[in-house]
Amino acid sequence: MAGGNKHGTALVTAAxxxxxxxxxxxxxxxxxxxxxxxxxxxxxxxxxxxxxxxYIAETGxxxxxxxxxxxxxxxxxxxxxxxxxxxxxxxLISYDQL
Numbered sequence: 001m002a003g004g005n006k007h008g009t010a011l012v013t014a015a016x017x018x019x020x021x022x023x024x025x026x027x028x029x030x031x032x033x034x035x036x037x038x039x040x041x042x043x044x045x046x047x048x049x050x051x052x053x054x055y056i057a058e059t060g061x062x063x064x065x066x067x068x069x070x071x072x073x074x075x076x077x078x079x080x081x082x083x084x085x086x087x088x089x090x091x092l093i094s095y096d097q098l
Contacts, residue, residue, distance in 0.1 A: 006097045013090050018080045021048050025080045025097040026073040032060035033089040040088040044074070045081040052081050060087070 010018045019025045027044060034040040040060040045052035055074055060066045073096070084091065 008095060008097075010093045010095065011090055012082050012084065012093060013088070015050065015083050016081070017048055018082055018093055019095060019097045020079070022079040023097055024078070025076050025095050027056070027070060027076065027080065027093060027095050028073045029067060029069045029094040030058065031065055031067045031092045032058060033065045033091070034060035034062055035087050035089050036063045038062050038087040040091075041085050042088065042091050043083040044076070045083060046076045047078045047081055049081055050083055052078070062087075 006019065012018065030042065032040055032042050039062050042058055043054055044056040045054055055076060058068050082091065
């Protein structure tokens with residue numbers, strides 16, 4: 001919808017930007033699915049690179065999916081960059097973006 005909020009989800013399997021690069025974004029939930037090698041650590045950073053300020057870091061459970069809900073949402077003013085480790089199968093992120 002032109003000029004409105006973008007409501008959506010992003011399925012992430014590697015490090016990178018979620019949504020429109022550098023634009024404010026609010027994250028409401030994420031589901032981490034980890035491999036059998038261990039619980040994956042997923043880090044949500046403000047900005048567009050792996051050097052952005054860490055806002056959230058969550059750890060999954062080996063060979064399971066774990067959901068983290070942020071009912072009021074976390075606001076990332078300079079965009080959202082997701083860092084992941086080798087134990088990640090995927091992470092599903094629920095967000096709003098202007």
